[in-house]
Amino acid sequence: MSREVFLLFLSVLGACHGCLQDPASAYRFTGTVCRLTYPAAVVLNEKTTKVIEAAFQHARYPSMKGEKSLAFIGRVKYGLDNLEIYNLTIGRSAFELRPGEGIAIEISNVSAVFKGTIQYGYGSWLVNVSNSIDFEIESQIDLGINPKLYCGNGKVAADTSDCYLNFHKLHLHLQGDKEPNWLKKLFTNFITLTVKLVIKGQICKEINKAANILADFIQDTAEQFLSDGDISVDISLAAPPVITANYIESYHKGLTNYKNTTAVIDDSVFHPSHLTENRMLYFWVSDQLFNPMISAAKQDGCFKLNISGEELIRLFQTDLSSVPPQFFTKCLKESASPELRVWCSSGPFLNTSTIGTTVSAAASGELYCDSEGTAMLSFQTSVVVDVTASYADKQLFLHGKPTEVSIMQALLPLQNQYLQKGAEVEFLREAVEKIGIPKVLFVLQTELTRLLDKQGANLFDIYNPEMLPRDGYVVIQMDFGFPHHLLVEFLKRTL
16 A cells, blocks of 8 residues: 555645735635644743753853953953853743734743853953963843744744843852952953853844744654655745734645646635634644645555455455355465455545545456466446544544445456446445455555654654544644654754
């Protein structure tokens, strides 16, 4: 069964249109939407300190040089080099969603020790570099960041320029001297003012860098999750993210790319009223995203299934009301290696409504009694199946209810004889309905689960996921626990 088929059923986020500034104007170009509610933001905020720690610890502080005239001393020259951070601890983190503006984040009680070397001199005497003196800076800081989310190069980007540090303590000690004399104290006091500016500038710069790396990392991860082989999905933004007091919502194009072809969505039915605020995370996925993915998968030669040997024989031990034709029974019982080859000859086409998701397709099949010979039976069938999907215990389940099954053509190639309507055709129709469709769904859900695990979905803590069919789209809603592995991989990338 195909590798890429999982793209038909699971999507997580978002080239013919640019990023429109008005979300309402962009709705009709939107293939998928992500809504992250306030409770989810609380979970994510619990990991904020790890990102802030990375920003502090891996900021690169430039060397500082300066001079100043002091009364009774003369001109003082100084230089600070090799500034590094040690013993970092962070207190608590709090946040607020500000409608139409951004996110307010407060990081309280950040304690750190900065160490480095200093060269300084005053009057006519100057200590040279070879005689530089070690120093320590003790600090206790409150950090405030007010990120604003916007559309940057088609992706969610963060502007954290509204960033400030409130220093409760910033003391510079020379050579570990905790009780400096009046001269050293006067000297260190004015250097401390310079250090404050440098630390603030570098920390805020690093936080802005980390925030955008995180945004890119999440979106790149989503694109990789939705890509396999020549099939990929463009999840670039259709409009800037929207922030309310209760959720953050992003609108993505959701355009399927296959080789040199890109799908088009220009009449999407999305409206924010389609989503509620009761769960932590929502994904809105349009049929207009699913169907181009299905078409690409078919073009890529995906929808094929071969069943042979004992597995095939066991399948047809299913009780059917129709009597199997003699040629069919003989093939299964007397052949050393019977094989059934089935493939999708047209479609599938997916249509979602409030009563469920209906998949219609035409399939062809061939039964071989000898894999090296000519097919003993060739047939074409048309099916319509109502499909529902669920996810539990890290396993995807597909449930199908056939509503229409017909045999369009059946041929015995060796006899060059078409089977007419009657018992033999009815047997094929019943076999497709009661054996073929359940087998395809079982193989599909097994393969989808394997591929989801391969992409790391099983590493997420997903609680009570629901897939709700609506008119022209599906809403996937869930609660979750932030996956530790995602944070680890992000920090590795950041470092």
